[in-house]
Amino acid sequence: MYTTTEITDRITLVVLDVRIWSGRKKLRAEDLHLADGAIPPEELVSLGSKRVCDPEPLKPFHRLKQSAERACLRIGTRFLGGFAVPKELTPGLAQELDRLKTEFDRHTQTFLADYDRDLERWISSIPAFEAAIRRAVEPVEVVAGRLRFGHQLVEIKPSAQPGTLAEEIEGLGDGVFAEVEQMARELSLSFEGKDKLHRRALGTFTRVRDKLACLSFIDPRIQPVVDSLDDWVRRLPMAAPIEGALFNEGLGLALLLSDAERMARHGAGQLAGFEMPEPGAEVASEPAAFIPEPSPVEDLTSEFAALFDEDSPSPVAPITEHEAPRPEYPAPRAKPEALSFFF
Known part of the structure; x- marks a missing residue:
């Protein structure tokens, strides 16, 4: 910390x-x-x-x-x-x-x-x-x-007698998790009664991921949640519906993000055995501008547009490398074990 x-x-x-x-x-x-x-x-x-x-x-x-x-x-x-x-x-x-x-x-x-x-x-x-x-x-x-x-x-510059400022700083991570819980409170509805993920849900995953990534420096428990999201996004198919094991894993992430206490426990548990970065070190997944650069989730959203649209006559062809090169995404520090902690 x-x-x-x-x-x-x-x-x-x-x-x-x-x-x-x-x-x-x-x-x-x-x-x-x-x-x-x-x-x-x-x-x-x-x-x-x-x-x-x-x-x-x-x-x-x-x-x-x-x-x-x-x-x-x-x-x-x-x-x-x-x-x-x-x-x-x-x-x-x-x-x-x-x-x-x-x-x-x-x-x-x-x-x-x-x-x-x-x-x-x-x-x-x-x-x-x-x-x-x-x-x-x-x-x-x-x-x-x-x-x-x-x-x-x-x-902000703490004075010689900062009062309870340290306590306020210590509670920032819990505040972030509570705000994310509100953002994701209806995310699981995108999975209920379905066997494939609708493209609209990817926008919520993107917003949550970007918020967590740019604030990960305030609490070490935040980064493991970002890593779990990044790992799932990296394995999403480029030209096929999100279903089967990946669909279930996405549901697990939705349940995780909609529970502040669960996110905090997951982050703390994933930190076991990891060394924390030195103060001032850059966080690889942190956005570099106020309006975050498009993440793979946003790229995938357009590619899934026709796949999940019942009115669309045929699936959308994958975007080629020349049309829209996909940005590299930072690798997680460790791959979660099938996200079994959700269930």
Whole structure:
């Protein structure tokens, strides 16, 4: 296990500060004193609050916030209220966050410009509750102060008295396994009731593999999981369905990836008898850019397209070396024993 300083020297802390106006206000007693026993519609009142604007124009802001979080999680892991990201991948992530901020700011300008018009249109759609809405309307100047997309990239240097920083660093690996579990929680459904693997499942294997590979330096238990994935991918057929023993092995990997504790036990078990690399040594399977280079799984996806498409008239011919040379993949440190630990 690397020391706290050895880990912090290799990561950047990315902090997102995305603020979105809720478009809601606390529900008051007088809001429920309605004539003729009218019941407020669901789009107006819920869980003790009332909407004071149409929720539709606010949806792009939430979408952009989720996109920023996904970009950070694709190559990083949650840490200290932000995301720990490998330093060499930080520039690419910064560009992506800058792009999302530009889009967020553009939506903000459009939203504020149309605010009064959209508000009047929304009120006119539920005229029975006009008074309740108008009592809570926020001026556009107030709303403008509650929309912001911020992000900070910070290098971490432990102080002489770092508090519980070492404990936070030690828990990074468990956090990565928990995030991968969420990514792969439905992966086994690609195998259930089937006898061959559908091409869409390969995309999930790719995303999981790339995330684990670029964060393998933070916990030695991660690399054996990457090796197991690489070994399976290397043995997939180029022009035939994934079935039989390879299909069953893929199911075993799917079950492994969908269980954080199982991944941790597998990684620890595979480490027995292996020497850990020296601090600062390069990890062969680590991506070299923010957007990872296409892996063999991605290459295979296109080749399997027709093989698993019921509407396709015939299988796709294998890609030749001249058309798309297949990249070399790093060899695992040891070949797993038929992945028998899954069952």
